[in-house]
Amino acid sequence: MADGGPKKHHFVPQMLLRRFADSDEKFHHFSRHRVDVAPMHIGNVFCQNHLYALQKSDDERDITLEKAFGEMEGIISPFLDLLVPSILSRNYPNLRQREREALAFFSISNGDVFQIFTNRSWESRKVLPQSKEKSHSLRPISDH
Template sequence: MPPKNNPPRRHHFIPQMMLRHFADDDGQLWFWRREFEKGAVKKTGTKLLFAENDLYTLVDADGGKDVALETFFAKIEGIGARFIDDLADIIRAGETPKLDGGAWDFWGDFFYYHLKRTPGAIDAFAEQMDFDAKIEETFAKVQEARGKSGRDPAEPGLKERIYKNAVVMAQRMPPGQEVRKAFREFGLAVYRIIDPKKSFVVGDVPGAVARFSLPGGGMSHETMFLPLTWDIAVGHLTHSRKVEIVTVDRDQVRRMNVASTTRSKIIAGRSEALIRSLSLDVPYTGVVPR
């Protein structure tokens, strides 16, 4: 392990505590990246997947590093690990979880940060917000200020550092009051797989939308879901603040896995055959389909 005064540089954007819930019996995951040949799946441990060096690190003008965001995420993940373990145990026992106010609030925060902290989500958000133009404007102002102060305005890597720090600071922003209010009105839909031969996959951009079969026939509107384990995914209920269990059949599981794969450049899971099938059949449409 790295010494305490030398924090790890490798930051997981899909936490290992979640990846373990998608692993095979040997603790590893089958995975595929879009730069691989179709069907060329591989297997590895959770430590090597869905991670980048210094993803959540702020770097100051003198090269000093601030890893407060990674530390913050680590604390959330510690609580989240217990939350997911307990939720899964209750659901697999055939019972419906009862969440108190603290659990509801934590779930809202976890959902908020988890959906926006991955590189793919960051890039999609940056494109929607015209982030590059804002960085160019900031870069010009920084260059002007540095020129006046006698510092090198053409320092190598300056623009990249400004961009990186802006991304990290955006990730540190907590949910606003309107977002928190909306989350407090949502319930929790739990989508459960019963067939042990079927499973959900995890992608590098969490959260996808799919249509669900309705009891009286027909299909629902597109609904967001987030796989938490190989057999459990969750989403928001908009009509009531309660927990509702929905059993999903093999066709629904396939629709959900396809939806996760279309927006992902990396997918992983416990089934070699499933990951290979998705790599062969599902094209990339982007985080936000055009």
């Protein structure tokens, strides 16, 4: 693959799957194809090959969006590390404004992008919606 990036793109982020997996990162997954529940590594569930990639040429794909998701997950995961223990102990999570904004942005952006990219028509994959407002509290995700 000319782009050198990941082939499997997850529509449920691995950072979320890890929170439901065992110590070997196995997720007990129901398969409609086998009609049973089987442990599968989180790298192999809730994913599709090149889901967020745009075809640039015959042998090259643009994986900018997949890389941006990975970067965003790296920002969000530590916030979830703070959030989960509070929720499990039935306490209100004590998150700062920046953390709340980052979690909200992650939740909203993932849903919008997933809807666009799961519509398999080529026209819907050419243009991503762009927000007219810019948030100054989150650091921008680099194109590089």
